[in-house]
Amino acid sequence: MSKLLKPSIFLYILFIIMIYKLIKEGYWKNILKKTIEEIKKNYKILTVILIGVIFIIFFVDSDLSRFFSKINSKKNIFSVISELGNVYIGNGKFIFPFLLTGIIVGIILNLKKIEKIFSISLMSTSYAGLMVLLIKGVISRERPFVANNPLQFFNYIKAYNAGELFKFDYLSMPSGHTITAFATFIPFFLYVKNKYLKALFLFIPSIVLFSRVYTYRHWLSDVIVGAVLGSLVAYSVYENNKNKIIEEV
8 A cells, every 4th residue: 555655746746746847837827717708708618518518507407427337337339438537537546647747748759739738738637636525525516327307406405415425426416537538639720730639639528528428427408508617728728828839939
């Protein structure tokens, strides 16, 4: 156990140092303002998405989760894909070391563009992580495997009585894995010009979106909200810092 703990402590320290460095370099400067601007600019699209999410909550979530709960115990290609999404792509324990490695490689090899895009992605993912913790705690939605009731929101008393206040079972919306995946890979999607690479960087976080519903961890509405918020944060952070990449040309 101690052998497993030491690298984790080292990574946490490295993560904190890197975040401090990037904040000093201005990666989070005016980011909240930029996010609000993007929400105002795209309020019509976001309103349509919100209406769609409400429809899904009432008419799709329960039946879809019940369907996946019956089939996800079988070992097949979908279970393999889901494991990839749950354990790696959407998991901060994998994502943060991956991004830190990209930044360090960029610094050591003097690959400024690599360093900058990985830095933008790291700050996007960190910002999204803080956002999702706050929203999850406020919404306090019950996960599908608890009772398969998609209308269970604001379960503070129920969660408290079950000893699960601010814990896994009552933190369903939005999906943390999904918001992490989209916040991580959308900056790369925005950065690259090649259409096949763009498709790849859009496909990778979509694996997480599918896996969280398939494994009965989230409602469909949870992952849609997570994908939208992750993309919104990623776009805001990227637009706010893309000049850092251009300056290195």
